[in-house]
Structure formats: structure tokens, C-alpha cells
Amino acid sequence: MSPPRTIPALIALALALAGCSASPEPDNRRCLAHTPAGDIAGTGKDGLCVFRGIRYAAPPTGELRFHPPQPPPAWTGTLRADDGSRVCPQVRSSSEEYPDDREVFGDEDCLRLNVWTPVSGKGDRPVIVFVHGGAARIGTANEARYAGDTLARVGDAVVVTINYRLGVLGWSELGGLDPALRGSGNNGLRDQIAALDWVRTNIAAFGGDPANVTAVGESAGAFSLSALLATDRPERLFRRVVLQSGSGYLVHPRPGPPPPIGDLAALTTMPAADLVTRQEKTLGRIAPGTTSAVYFGPSVDGTLVLDTPERRLAEGHARGVDLLLGTTRDEVNFFGQFGPDPAAGLAAVAEDQPRFFPAALRDRRAEIAAVYRRDRSPTDATLAMFSDQVMRLPAIRMAEAQARWRPTYLYEFAWSPPGGLGAVHTAELPFVFGTLRFVGVPGGAEALSGDRAALEALSGQMVRAWTAFARTGNPDWPSYRPPTRTTRIWDVRGPDVLDDPRRAEREAWPALPDALELSSAGR
Template identity: 45%
Template structure:
């Protein structure tokens, strides 16, 4: 989900005019003059000139697929065309269209990626490809928090991030309108796979090793990776995967995909693909907002997403992983200690949720709801009811499903689990929404090294007060992710069903074995079915 918004380009028209599109496309930019920087690369598509940034090279706004516009709208991504001359890859491009308070942002010609490399010469380095979150309808690779430069230098690795289609444009199944568009509800996932294909083919030109790729993602990006792990031969595109707060059960069922699409069509009076294709970008975003009917928080976060289509995603994620679909992929996965505190940033009443209003609690466990609450409450003496309910919600939505994925994969390949526990220190007397725990997304400013915590109450002040300690934590995390990408070992014991070894990320990182295992076991009888809205 959204963590930080950088200042958008001053004028969308100007940004479009300067877009680094393939030769022959609208807005294409070429140069036959001398490169202005020492950061250069030569791929089979053409030459690129990047920009030097504090000891690394950045290649920004590189097209990995053709623009998903015109005849390509609502179609799988098509290959990027070669360009003439030298592509000036010096500025990130706007992200894909999304509905923001400012009236919408992004452009449909958005299938670009950014590359940071410690240098483009010498031995090939491990490659780390990041997929951003945002409920499959927000965020972009240009967000300041996702700048991969610090991680590239700290990890001596090539770091890549990318944009993929969002919302209706990338995650709505149109097969019911026209069989020729069957599978279009996973086009956003196809975009991500196309970017990984591009990396596999071209990253050597930037100093990366195409045989040593790690894909890592958070929230929606992690759900995408979970879906990939359930596919056929994911090792074809990456050797290792890091799944951060995005368990596989959030992949939608086919029924959910059809139901969501049908609701979108009914809301907009859409009867054919042509009806939808006639809508402008702004109109598509308006329809998207109307179809969600004012949903917010967790409900909106799962409206869009990848779905089990029987081919790209053959079956339920954990079931497929347990059967060995990712038997050649090393996996690291984890969550934050207080995932659902994140929603208090938008609705403070979330942390006051009484047990009686906990309606997402699994119906099949209804007869033990009170007993489970009492168990959680006994482990948290003095904690308000809403806080206890949120501890249960965090386990239901993130922690326990994450451990199910880890357990399934641990039978096949080295698997590692972490939990991010650090949070802005609590202040006595403040409302619950001003005392957030280790909420969803909080690890990202540490993982990328920017330490921008302004989004969280008292975050900026805490960075000013605890800067050196937080920098050490960030450095350790970047080192662990890079070590995992380089050799498959992040620096703590493997997770097994017997040991449940877990790295706890706090000011003083530690390893705990089977943390809060009594609470985890309370969910043993629940199968966490794939999402069916």
C-alpha cells in the first residue's frame, strides 16, 4: 500500500512528451549525440544512457513492453520495440493510472522499469526485482520510498523496480464479454512476468546475472509473487523470492474474479469490450471508484487481484506450493507484528473494533470466537479490546497464512521467516490511532534505506531522535535481503515445521523459535481458502 508520495511531474503533457517510448511510438525520444554520463548500457533493443547517482548508475523509465494502449488495451503485454540512437534513461516515468485525491494520476503508457547498479562493468552481480504494493490499484515505481539506489550499493547488487497495470485496466476479467479476452483479469500479473522476462534477457548489460534473480515484493506485490510460485516452473524467471505481507490465500477464486467483473460491468452499463474501450482513462477510474461503492480499508484492498484461471495460476497457492510447484525456488517470507494498525492511518476507529463487530472472523470457527479472543487477551493483559481484536485480525490476514506458505515450501527448498517488530515508541495518554505498532508497510523505509517515516505518527521525530540506531537496523535488513539474493542465506536458521525459526527485526535483531505458537495453533483447523468476495 501507499507509503510515500513524491512530487508528481509538473505537467502530464510535458512528461508524456519526454517519455522514453520505443522508436516510432508517440512521444519517442532519441539522441544521436554523445552520452552526457559515464553510465551506459547496450542491449539487443538499443543503447541506453543512465545517470550517475552517488556511486551507482540509475537507468530510469526503461520500457519493458509496448504501450498497453490502442489495440493493446486490455490485452497481454506485447514486446518492447527496439529504438534508434541512445535512449536517455535519466528520469522515472509516471506510474499507471490510479485514482488519487488530486483527481487521478498516471498514464496508460506505463510499462517501464528502473534499474540501479553499482556499476555496469566487472563480474555479474545478483539481481533484485521489486514489485510494489497498493491493493492492485495504487502506487508506482517512482515512489521515493522504492528508490533502489541505497540497496544496490549496500548489497552490491543490481536492483530493479517496475510499474504494472492497475485496477480495471489490469485486473478485470473480460472473458464473459468476449472469449477473445479470456484471462485479461490477470494482465497485471502478465505485466510483472513480462518485466521479469525483460530482466532475464537484458540485465547482463547492466552488470546483473540473469541466472541469479531474486524477486521481492510487499503487499499486492507479494500476493503477485505468491501467485507466481503457484505457476508452472517459476524458476525459469527467478531463483529466489521474498514474500512480504502478501500471503497466497489473497489470490482470488475464479468465481470471485467473475463476480467482481460482473459488478464492474453492471455499474458502468458495460455490455461489450468496445463499451469499456470507449471510456477515457479518467472515465475508467471513475467507474472503478463507483464500482467499489465507497469501500475503504481492507475491503478495498482486496477488490482487485490475481485469480486462479487454471493456466497462468493453475490452482490454490499453498496447495500448489505444497505439491512442489516452486521446488527450485528459495523463499523468504514474513509480516509485521501489527499489520492491521495500518488502516488506522485512514480510519482511526479501526483500533477500537469490538469483538462483536469482528465480522471477517471465519464463520466455520464461530463457536470458538470468544475462546480465541480470551486466549489472545490473556496474553496481552491490560490491552484494550480493539487492540486484542486487531492482534487476531493480523494473525488471520497475514501472519498465520504466511507461516502456512513457509511450511509448505520448507519441504522442498530452504525457507526463511521474519517478523518486523520495530515501531515508533508509544506515548502514554495518546489515542490508539496515535500509538501505532509495527504496521503494514513499516519495514519498507528500512529495507530501501530512506528511513522516511513521516507517514506514521511521530515518525519523522523518531528518526531525528534515534537516527543512528534506525540506520543500523536498516543496514542490517538491506544486508540480509542482499545476502539472501546472493547466496540464499539471509543470516538466520531455516524455517521448519519443527523449529519455526523466525528473525525478529527490531533495534536489536534476534531469532525466536515458534514465537506466539499457542496463538498460531488456534488457527490449525482453518484452511484459509482462496479469496471469494
Template identity: 45%
Template sequence: MHRLTRWATAAALVLTAVAALPAGASAATAAAHSCRAATSLGRVRGMPQEGRCAYLGLPYAAAPTGERRFRPPQPVVPWRGTLEATAVKPGCPQDLGAGGTGTEDCLYLNVWAPQASRARLKPVMVYLHGGADELGSAADPVVDGGRLAERGDVVVVSLDYRLGILGWTELGGLDPAYAGSGNNGLRDEVAGLCWVRRHIASFGGDPAQVTVFGQSAGGVSISALLAGDRPERLFRRAVVQSGPGYLVHTADSARATAAHVLATGGIHGVADLDRLTTRQVLELQQRAESGTSGPAGAVFFGPYIDGSLVPGPVVERVAAGSARRVDVMTGTTADETDFWAMFNPRLLDLPLSAYRAIPPVLAPRRQQMYDRYAANRPGLPEGRVVNAMLSDQIERVPTLRLAEAQSRWRPTYVYRFDWHVPYVPGLPAAQNLGAMHTLELPFVFGTLVLDAYPRGPQTVAGQRPALTAMSGRMMDAWTSFARAADPGWPRYTADGRATRIWDLEPSVRHAPGEDERELWDAYDFPAWDGRP
């Protein structure tokens, strides 16, 4: 099969063609005419958006439909005339209720660029969305890139990639011609980054100054790419938000997950899968995942160590210098697993006896570890303490391992997001949640869309000036890192462990939670093996 494993080199810069305006043209007409670009694929017309241009729904790869289903992404065919890039495209197929949503023709991206003169090319930030590699979309209003582009004077890109069975199921066991298909979602992301390197100069972006940033599943993909062959050919800097390399799957795990999916659907050949409609694929996916929930359900799909695109375990590869030419910033939220308690409040009551996910090498010390965590959280119920341990196992500690490994080679920075919707005494525990997974996103993008969180909209309405100021500081840090590899706090090193704490009043702490981090030293966090 054809493999998309060649990294793109910087392409020749293509200057934007701007139509001449008649004398006396209105400001609105001038803005509309300024939102034009000429690429080697064809001309593009975007839309003015509060002092910037939004180019929405640009194809970065051919539609993965028909004979291209379950195949690596293929190049876009150039178009004639002018492509109207004024509306976002539906995301990739995903189950968001009865019938699901999205379309298999989904390999599109969006570009937000300042309208100012393009004489000076601007840094580029490419966002990979989260959603457990089975949900999410670049069209999510929480991650609209317009405000970030305008405040930071950068070009922001977001893209969709194949999800679930269609993007992350290894079919090489059915047909060797499909070997590696379990990383097709990752290949989509690589194709999008290649598109950026080749064409972003047409939109005022500097292809030599690309920062990729992603949260959750998007962050895990970035971690996987950092373990690849010379990732600097795709991007110069990377921001990994709650997406540690520990969650990149082993090959055995990927094969077992695929076997489970195929057995669930009685699939005996790729032709059987090809005959399924999109809705039938989503129904099969739902049946295969039944019984998984919480953090475990969030890693059912994902990139895996295939020996080529992802040659080996992330931290091991990064420690050996795989990303020695890439600057990295990474971090987590303070209470990651509270996110899943929104959907299953019983997770907050998880007793220590049910904490079976702890690595076997640490299982004999489980009670000792719990006692340390509990001593640091006096008065909290057992379930809350266990969730703190689980958050550290899945997110914080492996994130710090990545940072420590990369700090040997390049400037590396670590943050922790501590702000949360204020607690209200007397409410159920599931309504009083901490700094959960995903909560930093409305602040990084400046959208302040907190509709998905308990009491989020009311909190924004009551604290808008303070939250806007905090969001502005975070946007400045992300864009400063993209521009100069310096977000504004000291570098992370194994001896100092400087960490930016994001709250209404930000601070820098050295080695926060060190006594708990040390409890995990006996485990090397190699790769996720979550065989169904």
C-alpha cells in the same frame, strides 16, 4: 487471445559498451560516460547517482493503449539511437485525489547498478510494489533502489504494472477473446521479469541470479507466481513481504468482482469500456468500490486462480512442489492492520461481535480464540485484540502456511518486523500505532522515509544512528539472501519455526505466538473469496 504464459529462459549475456574517455576528463564526465548500456533493443544512457548508475524509465513492454488496452503485454519495439533513461515515468493510472494521476502508457522499469567493473555479473533484485493492485508506483521515493544496490553490491530493478480495472478485471464474460484479462497486471509483472532475464546482463546483472521481492500486493503476486508452472524460469529466489497466497482470489470471486464493476458502469461490451477515458475508468472504479474500506478494500482487485497462469491455490500448489527450485524468504509486520487505522481510526474499536470475516469453520470458537489473544495482551481494549486476530488471519498465519509448505522443498526463512514509532502516552489511539503493514519498506531500501507514519519524521531525526544501523542489517539480510540464499538466521521448519525478529536489537525466536497460531489449524486458507 495471445497469452503471456511462456516463461523466459536465461538469455545470452550482452556486454556493456563504454565510450572511451579523453585524457584529463573530469570524474563527473567519467561517471556520466560509464552509465551507458547496449541492449538488443538499443543503446541506453543512464545517470550517475552517488557512485552508482540509475537507468530510469526503461520500457519493458509496449504501451497497453488503443487496441492493446485490456490485452496481455506485448513486446517492446527496438529504438534507434540512444534512449535517455534519466527520469522516472509516471505510474499507472490510479486515484490519488481529484482527477487521479498516472498514464496508461506505464509499462516501464528502473535499474540501479553499481558503477564498478562489470567483469563479474552481480545478483539481481526485482521489486514489485504494493498498493492493493490499484495504487503505488516504482517511482515512490520510499522504495528507491539506489542505496540497496550500493550497499549490497547488487543490481536493483523496480517496475510498474497495470492497476485497478485496467489490470485486474476479468472481461471473459463479456467476450471470450478477453478471457484471462483479470490477470493482466500479473502478466505485466511476468513480462518485466522476462525483460530482466533477457537484458539485465547489459547493466551488470546476472540473469541466473534473480531474486524477486515484493510487499503487500506485490508479495501476493509473487505468491501467485510461486503457484505457477516452473517459476524458476523467471527467478531463482523470492521474498514475500506481507503478501500471502491466501489473498490470491478464487475464479468465482474474480468473475463476481468484474460483474459488479461492469454493472456499476452499465457496461455491456468491451467496446463500452474502450470508449471510456482514463479518468472515466478511475471514476467507475471509485463508484464500484464505494462501501469497501480497511483490509477488505485492499483486496478488491488482485491475481486470481485462472487455471493456467495460476493453476490452483497457492499453498496447495507450493506444498506439491510447484516452487521446488526456488528459495523463499517471507514475513510480516507484528501489527499489520494498524495501517488501515491511520485512515479509519474506528477500526481500532472493532468489537468481537462485528468480527464477521472469521472463517465459518472457526466462527463457533470465536470467543475462545478471543480469550486466548486477550490473555496474551492484558490491558488492551477489545478492538486492539480483535485487530490482532484479524492481522493473524489475513497475514501472519497464511504466511506461515506458505513457509511451512515451501520448507519441504527448499531453504525457507521467516521474519517478523516488530519495530514501531515509540508510543506516546496521552495521544489518541490512531496516533499510537504498532508495527504496521508497509513499515519495513523504508528499512529494507535504506531510505528511512517515514513521512507517511504518525511522528515518523521526528522519530527518524531523533534516532537516526540506531535506525540506520537496523536498516543496514536488514539490507544486508535481503541482499545476502539474494546472493547465497542465506539471510543470516536459521531456516524455518515445521518443528522449529525459527523466526528473525527485526527491532533495534534483532533476535531469533522459535515459534513466536505459537499458542495463537495453533488456533487457526482447522482452516486451510485456500484462496480469497471476497465477492462484492
């Protein structure tokens, strides 16, 4: 058996098949997109055209703050798309990878997107639109780990990454303070819809097929796409969806949240940098620990998001959308890296678990915990139970709901770097994008130094699976449906396809609520 190809080898193969010539020198002559709004110039290199910082909506500044996104301003001549610096207002986090070293970002002119596309003139490529995570209050499409080069080359695809409003600016319901702002709690979601509308209108000019759009979301991005699946006719937005470490369970069941700052005059006039700084200080008091990760986000408002995503899927309202979804094995261990040391950090995360546990199941908690403690320490058992409740089990329930109508595919990412905290939340991202950049993944960079070939091989397998799904709707493993419950396990030891992995732990849980009970999570 021949050894697995590395990412560089896959790139060379893809370039050869696409008829592209890789060159170390920029070739911008062919990187001109003739969109309905006008010409946009990108930068060419190594067989790709890259367009950065294209506005898909008007800057939400001044009177537009807290209002739905508006059309982008027109331009004359050729728009130069080479601005990769935009970060929506937020306080810097060590778990993100920013384009510069600012501690606080305050520029509201951030509703922009980036496009990667092969140089060759071939059109009708599958389109992959990525919605980043970050607790709906941090992160940016301009992180280097989200670069679309490998997905575009290996998958012969058009890749788009988008910014959207975060924190209080994108996800706080202000209708109680001003009726004109009713619905502002889902403006981050409306930004994402505006970006998807831009893609549908313009992506053909970049070689993409507007009828074959796959939206990929991770963490808060996956919560958002889950909410979009619960809107009216979600197939108008995309043909396929990938949910990485996020499901409808973490879509707020009621409009909100209320702003952590209750002064409307301050909210509407305060400089954005000051606003997000004050937001973070307030969250430290009202949503401590891991609860701050779920304070902001999309909500069921009855107008845009019509019901909980699981219910909408079960009723067949997204029957025109193919679905691939999954989780990492040790999701919540991610938060252990922010403690004084790993052991203390993990213990603090475990202590948060009771606040998230469903009230309706409290009399079953000891019984469920006993299943997890069969081969784990008490802390590890609590962490595994926590990860399953908020991530793995809800993903399974969404897969069950959608599998009634469409082929649906489930995975679990199990690779754990030696000396790290496990297969933590976000650990799959460096592999899906082929960037192998491990910010926020303890032990990841050291593992890459120790065995780059194995990590490149795993990344190559995942890149091929994600782009195959975007192209055809089939990632090349059997679809999920009871009773077999076929699941793809991703690890450097080789991807396995298992039926109903960790069945005893899945069966330990009675029915979960459709959504996290936010009152039990510090709200």
C-alpha cells in the same frame, strides 16, 4: 563492542570494496547499457548508474487495453532513460509517495521499469526485482521510498523496480463480457512476467546475473509473487522470492474479480483517468472499508495460476525457488490512520474483522479470541487476531509448505514508532530500501527525528540480510521448519532469533482455508 555502522558508513564501505569512487558530479560516460534491443543511456552519480522509465512492454492503449502485454517498441540510436514520472492509472492515495502532485493519474503508457547498478565494470551481480504494493490499484515503482541506491551500493547488486497495470485495467475478468478478453483478470500478473522476461534477456547489459534473480514483493506485490509461485515452472522467472506482508492466502481462489463497471463500451473507450475515478467511487459502495484492499489482485484461473500457492508449494512445484517471507506485527492497524482519529480508525478496522473470518471456523471464534484477550484490550485483541488470520498465519503455512523442499526463512517486523499505531503494514519498507521515508507509517518521521542512529542501524541490518539472501540464498539466520520454527524478529532493540514466537496464538488456529473467502469480505 563497536557501535553499529550507520547507512552512510555502510555505503562508503561498499564503495571502497567495489572500487568505485563517489563523486558529487554526474558521470554518465560509463552509464551506457548495450542491450540486445539497443543502447540505453542512464545517469551516473555517487558510484551508481540509474536508468529510469525503460519500457518493458508496449503501451497497453487503444486496442491493447485489457489484452496481455506486447513487446516494447523498437528505437534507433541511444535511448535516454531518465523518466521517473510514470504512474499507472489511479486516484491519488495518501499512503503512497508520488513523483508529482496530480490527484488522478491517467497515462496508460506506464509499463516501465527502473534500474540501479554500480558503475564499476564488474558483472554477474545478484539482481533484485521489486514489485510494489498498494491493493493492486495504487502505487508506483517511482516512489522515492523505493529508490534502489542503498540496496545497490551496500549489496553490490542490480536493483529493478517495475510498474504494472492496476485496478480495473489490470485485474478485472472481462471474459463474461467479451470472450476475446478471457484471462484479463490476471493481466497485471502477465505484466510482471513480461518485466521478469525483460530482466532475464537484458540485465547482463547492466552488470546483473540473469541466473540469479530475486523477486521481492510487498503487499499486493507479495500476493502477485505468491501467484507466480503457483504457475508452471516458476524457477523460469526467478531463483529466489521475498514475500513481505503478503501470501497465497490473498490470491483469489476463482477467476475475477468482475469489473466494478459492467459496461464494456465504457470500459474499452473511457479515458483511463475517468475510468479509475469511477472505479474508486464504485468500490466505496461495493467494497467498503478494508475490503477494498483485497478486491483486486491475482486469481487462480487454472491456466496461468494453476492452483492455490500453498498447495502448489506443498506439492513441490516450486522446489527450485528459495523463499524468505514475513509480516509486520500489527499489519491491519495500518488502516486505522484513515479514520477521523486513531482510536476511531482502529475501532472501525476491528469492526471489519468478522467479514474476513473463515465461515468454517465461526464456531471456534470465541475460543480463538480468548487467547488473544489474555493481555490485550478487546479492540487490540481483535486487531491482533485480524492481522494473524490474514497475514501472519498464512505466511507460516507457506513457510511450512516450502520448507519441505527448500531452505525457507521467516521474519517478523516488530519496530513500532512511539505515538504511532504499531508495527503497521508497510513499516518495514523504509528499512529494507534504506531510504527511511515513512509515508503511510504513523509516527515514523517523528521517530526518525528522535533517534536516527537507531533506525539507521536497524535499516543497515535489514539491507545486509536482504542482499545476502539475494546473493547466496541465506539471509544469515537459521531456516524455518517445524518443530523449532525459527523466526527473525526485527526491532531497534536488536534483531532477535526466536523459536516459535507467540506459539499460543499460532496454535489457537485450526487449519485455515488455502485462500481468503472473498464472499465474506464483501464480494
